[in-house]
Amino acid sequence: MPMSVASMRFLGRSHPPMNREHNYLxxxxxxxxxxxxxxxxxILLNFRRGKNL
Structure with a gap:
């Protein structure tokens, strides 16, 4: 998913590497x-897909 990759990159950029563990805690x-x-x-997408099928 491109959105998740972009959000992960944004989260990685917004915090400095030294504070990453501290921020996670x-x-x-x-x-x-x-x-x-x-x-x-x-789950929602799979449910809709199953409904359509």
Whole structure:
């Protein structure tokens, strides 16, 4: 998915490399939200595809 790759690159750029681990410890909610959002969209697309078939 191009969106996920772009968002991952944006997240990687927005934080300096030294603070990356610190940011993951302090703000894990953003990554969890992204994972849940991607999973939800994936399930939604598969559900619609199954409905159409």
């Amino acid at each position: 302090v703000k894990p909610n953003a990554q969890v939200l992204m994972v849940i959002l991607h999973a939800y969209l994936y």
